[in-house]
């Protein structure tokens with residue numbers, strides 16, 4: 001069923017130590033959308049995601065996921081969400097098989113079923129040979145693939161991804177982009193947070209730009225391009241965040257590196 005509201009944020013505000021980090025976010029996300037969630041460092045993207053995951057509770061405003069207000073104590077919605085964190089505390093002493101089975105069991109899956117599914121997904125990513133190898137020996141990209149698998153074991157309806165392509169080679173990037181498109185086409189909803197503008201531009205059907213804890217822009221790439229008259233999402237991002245000083249910043253930086261600190 002498309003056009004179903006999967007996620008709704010109403011006047012979401014978050015204050016850390018007297019500083020407002022989120023300043024009243026309003027957002028309705030519909031089934032099958034891939035939301036590119038972008039914004040400068042410190043804009044509040046991770047904070048929003050962590051609130052939606054139910055990990056921060058002292059926010060103001062309303063967060064509804066699958067039509068339920070998540071502050072009401074019913075945590076069953078968590079069974080239907082998946083999460084790829086940017087920096088995962090991965091369990092280095094576990095093998096991929098042990099880690100994935102553990103995560104699957106946390107989601108309430110049967111141990112044998114989850115192990116079979118995890119092995120198949122590792123095989124699909126050409127990693128079956130390291131299924132029983134400790135994660136400590138995995139490369140960055142291999143770990144990232146394990147994280148992606150772990151977020152999908154329970155076939156979630158809503159997926160939160162934070163820089164999911166970290167460390168992946170060009171071929172793997174193509175596979176994951178295609179996986180996400182096909183999941184969205186099946187009706188899964190994807191909340192994709194990244195700083196890699198050309199990927200966000202291609203993968204998202206809706207882009208939400210957060211600036212100082214507020215939604216500064218919200219629309220398809222085509223609509224944003226129309227409004228801003230810029231050609232790429234990177235240029236739109238620079239324009240909307242009011243940044244046109246990259247050459248000056250770089251010149252200062254390189255000058256300091258070379259011992260020519262003009263500011264003393």
Ligand SMILES: Nc1ncnc2c1ncn2[C@@H]1O[C@H](COP(=O)(O)OP(=O)(O)OP(=O)(O)O)[C@@H](O)[C@H]1O
Nearest residue numbers: 016017021039040041042043044045046047048195
């Ligand atoms: N637990 C915390 N305690 C205090 N301040 C916090 C905490 N978490 C985040 N902040 C502050 O909230 C602001 C938003 O942080 P957040 O991590 O949400 O930004 P972001 O948009 O995800 O940034 P980035 O692109 O760098 O990942 C920052 O100023 C940060 O210092």
